[in-house]
Amino acid sequence: MLSASLEQALNDQLHLEFESSYVYLSMSAWFEWKNMLGFAKWMNIQRDEEQFHASKFYHFILDRGGQVKLKSLAQPKWEWGNPIEVFEAALEHEMLVTRSIHALVDQAMAEKDHPGFTFLQWFVSEQVEEEATITAIIDQLKLVKDSQSGMFLMDKELGARTVAHPMP
Numbered sequence: 001m002l003s004a005s006l007e008q009a010l011n012d013q014l015h016l017e018f019e020s021s022y023v024y025l026s027m028s029a030w031f032e033w034k035n036m037l038g039f040a041k042w043m044n045i046q047r048d049e050e051q052f053h054a055s056k057f058y059h060f061i062l063d064r065g066g067q068v069k070l071k072s073l074a075q076p077k078w079e080w081g082n083p084i085e086v087f088e089a090a091l092e093h094e095m096l097v098t099r100s101i102h103a104l105v106d107q108a109m110a111e112k113d114h115p116g117f118t119f120l121q122w123f124v125s126e127q128v129e130e131e132a133t134i135t136a137i138i139d140q141l142k143l144v145k146d147s148q149s150g151m152f153l154m155d156k157e158l159g160a161r162t163v164a165h166p167m168p
Helices: 004-033 037-063 083-110 114-144 148-159
Strands: none
Touching (some): 004 037, 037 083, 037 114, 037 148, 083 114, 114 148
């Protein structure tokens, strides 16, 4: 059984995962608007991943006897100046998610909630991957700068991304 405080913290994380999905959907829409369809596809797959993460929290809360409490989502940012700005915003958001996951791990450890701690370890590893992937894309975008051919190749490369997590 979950403590009331951990249940609330898990619900807050569930909300953040849905918010993340909404942020990536907005980023995907911006790229599609700019006719950068490979970037848009990458962001849309990222949106799907965030939905998958939310689903994991949703089921974990219920499996532990907790109550899922959904909240409204705020309108995400919808305009950026260039692809680097979009990915820098994505990295900033992932760093926020990482801090939130780490706080959850700390809370689970403090409460000696072993199932919670074990469940959250997957997310700790996932956040390392998320930040590293986005950082690498930012580094590539900085190398490409204003090169149209470089941007074209990156768009094609990012468009080749496939779904990483099946939806439950």
